[in-house]
Amino acid sequence: MSDKITGYRELTNMELDMINKIKDLAINVGSVIEGFESDESESAGYVDKRWLAIAKTDLQKGFMALTRSIAKPTTF
Numbered sequence: 001m002s003d004k005i006t007g008y009r010e011l012t013n014m015e016l017d018m019i020n021k022i023k024d025l026a027i028n029v030g031s032v033i034e035g036f037e038s039d040e041s042e043s044a045g046y047v048d049k050r051w052l053a054i055a056k057t058d059l060q061k062g063f064m065a066l067t068r069s070i071a072k073p074t075t076f
Contacts, residue, residue: 007075018070026063033059 004010011019033056036047 007073008071009074011071015070019067022063022066022070026060029059029063 033052036052037049037056
């Protein structure tokens with residue numbers, strides 16, 4: 001059994017640190033988004049749920065793209 005993920009190379013410690021920083025930031029941003037999504041949120045009446053969903057998706061895509069820019073996978 002292989003211990004590598006198909007299409008990914010072995011990452012350096014620096015690359016792993018960079019990706020972990022991205023993941024930490026994504027967790028923090030996700031918490032903010034979840035707070036805005038909550039019906040109990042003080043800001044619930046001020047947030048357009050459609051635009052919030054678009055922001056959530058685009059931010060997720062952005063964090064994924066940033067991670068891939070470091071990991072440089074070789075597959076689609």
